[in-house]
Amino acid sequence: MPRKVDHQERRSLIADALMRVAADRGLEAVSLRHVAAEAGVSAGMVQHYFRTKDEMMAFALDVVRERNQVRVTAAVARLGDDPPPRLLLRTMIAALLPLDEQTRDDGRVALAFLAYTAVRPAVAASLRKDTAQLVGFLAGLLPGPNAAEAAAGLLALMEGLGVYLLGGHYTGEQAMNVLDAQLDLLFGPSTRAWDDALPR
Amino acid sequence: MPRKVDHQERRSLIADALMRVAADRGLEAVSLRHVAAEAGVSAGMVQHYFRTKDEMMAFALDVVRERNQVRVTAAVARLGDDPPPRLLLRTMIAALLPLDEQTRDDGRVALAFLAYTAVRPAVAASLRKDTAQLVGFLAGLLPGPNAAEAAAGLLALMEGLGVYLLGGHYTGEQAMNVLDAQLDLLFGPSTRAWDDALPR
Numbered sequence: 001m002p003r004k005v006d007h008q009e010r011r012s013l014i015a016d017a018l019m020r021v022a023a024d025r026g027l028e029a030v031s032l033r034h035v036a037a038e039a040g041v042s043a044g045m046v047q048h049y050f051r052t053k054d055e056m057m058a059f060a061l062d063v064v065r066e067r068n069q070v071r072v073t074a075a076v077a078r079l080g081d082d083p084p085p086r087l088l089l090r091t092m093i094a095a096l097l098p099l100d101e102q103t104r105d106d107g108r109v110a111l112a113f114l115a116y117t118a119v120r121p122a123v124a125a126s127l128r129k130d131t132a133q134l135v136g137f138l139a140g141l142l143p144g145p146n147a148a149e150a151a152a153g154l155l156a157l158m159e160g161l162g163v164y165l166l167g168g169h170y171t172g173e174q175a176m177n178v179l180d181a182q183l184d185l186l187f188g189p190s191t192r193a194w195d196d197a198l199p200r
Numbered sequence: 201m202p203r204k205v206d207h208q209e210r211r212s213l214i215a216d217a218l219m220r221v222a223a224d225r226g227l228e229a230v231s232l233r234h235v236a237a238e239a240g241v242s243a244g245m246v247q248h249y250f251r252t253k254d255e256m257m258a259f260a261l262d263v264v265r266e267r268n269q270v271r272v273t274a275a276v277a278r279l280g281d282d283p284p285p286r287l288l289l290r291t292m293i294a295a296l297l298p299l300d301e302q303t304r305d306d307g308r309v310a311l312a313f314l315a316y317t318a319v320r321p322a323v324a325a326s327l328r329k330d331t332a333q334l335v336g337f338l339a340g341l342l343p344g345p346n347a348a349e350a351a352a353g354l355l356a357l358m359e360g361l362g363v364y365l366l367g368g369h370y371t372g373e374q375a376m377n378v379l380d381a382q383l384d385l386l387f388g389p390s391t392r393a394w395d396d397a398l399p400r
Contacts, residue, residue, distance in 0.1 A: 026319040108318045115315035118308045118366040119226040131369045149381035152370070156360030156378060163359055166318040169331045170352070178356060181349035185385040 011049055014039050015063060022060055023105035027112030030056060054123055061113045064106045065130070071095045071103070085141040086187045093158050093179060098165045099172045107166050131155065142186055150186055157182055211249055214239050215263060222260055223305035227312030230256060254323055261313045264306045265330070271295045271303070285341040286387045293358050293379060298365045299372045307366050331355065342386055350386055357382055 017039035022030050035056075036043040050056040075095040079087060098107030117124035138151035161175045170178070184192060217239035222230050235256070236243040250256040275295040279287060298307030317324035338351035361375045370378070384392060 024319065026316060108315075111318050112315040114363055114367060115308075115312040116226060118311050118363075119224065121368045124367050127367060128369050131364065146381045146384070149378050150385070152374070152378045153357055153382045156364060157353055157357040159360030159363050160356030160358065161360075163314055163318075163363070164331065164356060167314060167324050167327060168321045169328050174352070178349050178352045181346045182353045184346070185350070 014046055014049055018056060018060055019063060022109045027057060027060060027109055027116060057113055057116055058123060060109050064110050067106055068096055086183055086191045089141055090183060096158060097175060098162050104166065107162055111163060111166060154182065214246055214249055218256060218260055219263060219309065222309045227257060227260060227309055227316060257313055257316055258323060260309050264310050267306055268296055286383055286391045289341055290383060296358060297375060298362050304366065307362055311363060311366060354382065
């Protein structure tokens with residue numbers, strides 16, 4: 001099926017160009033024209049794959065979500081079987097924070113998408129589903145009677161740390177210290193020895 | 201000085217138009233042309249007050265910061281003299297969360313500004329100064345040996361809750377429950393009686 005392979009390759013080529021433009025100048029600067037120029041194809045070709053700006057934005061977020069999932073899965077796999085809940089949470093959250101160049105690029109795209117959907121809530125339906133699922137999963141790992149609120153709080157803290165990391169308010173080390181202090185609050189400081197099992 | 205009054209009125213007229221466009225369509229959609237049309241003036245007039253997009257964005261954020269300050273000051277003043285630290289923190293944070301139409305409009309502008317500056321860090325210098333000052337202030341109200349990390353965590357949690365509120369992930373009540381659970385962690389649940397002193 002040579003025709004189909006060609007199709008997928010072109011889509012991937014355009015997607016990569018889209019992500020480079022978004023990471024470099026912000027998702028709001030992403031236009032048909034810019035993406036086409038970056039990919040070295042015609043504007044009509046890009047339009048064949050993304051008919052509206054909403055489609056392009058939603059696709060960029062899907063790329064980021066997929067990369068995040070791959071990163072989290074790989075980081076958790078390195079922990080081996082049955083890691084303690086605190087270590088599992090710390091590892092997942094560290095994998096999602098914008099702490100290196102690749103995660104920063106992805107984080108910029110995700111943040112731009114959040115700003116875009118704050119005025120177009122309908123576009124963010126899939127994101128709200130993700131949040132609800134993630135809160136449920138985190139709640140299962142947390143002790144205490146208010147696990148649901150604590151899970152939502154931990155997720156909000158992660159989101160806020162991400163925003164502050166992207167804006168250069170905190171260094172990576174400061175952000176990890178804030179996360180560890182929160183895990184101390186949730187699990188008690190006696191579980192802190194686990195922190196040293198992970199690179200900062 | 202009639203000339204100066206005219207000047208300020210025009211600037212205020214353009215600023216209001218800018219904020220309406222930003223709240224409605226996102227700060228990334230704000231252009232000379234749109235703002236001029238909304239204000240009913242010429243594009244040249246807008247350009248007289250804001251020479252670059254960065255200037256327009258920074259100005260929008262200043263408007264939001266000023267409104268936030270007015271809101272927080274008014275809410276804290278209603279608490280009377282020497283409110284307990286937990287109540288003071290809860291009141292300040294509730295006044296900053298996007299819980300009604302006015303704060304949601306301002307929150308959308310602030311979020312769009314954060315996304316804009318994530319790819320243009322130099323524009324956000326004043327914001328980083330705000331964050332550092334706020335963390336220092338909050339730390340002074342928090343108990344425990346890790347007050348600085350706890351303050352940074354509380355601020356990140358507030359920022360993340362704001363993002364999730366704007367995206368429709370949480371209702372206002374859910375967000376306040378998450379904030380209260382965090383204050384329980386920081387102050388101990390015995391201080392919770394104070395929560396009822398404030399409207400939800």
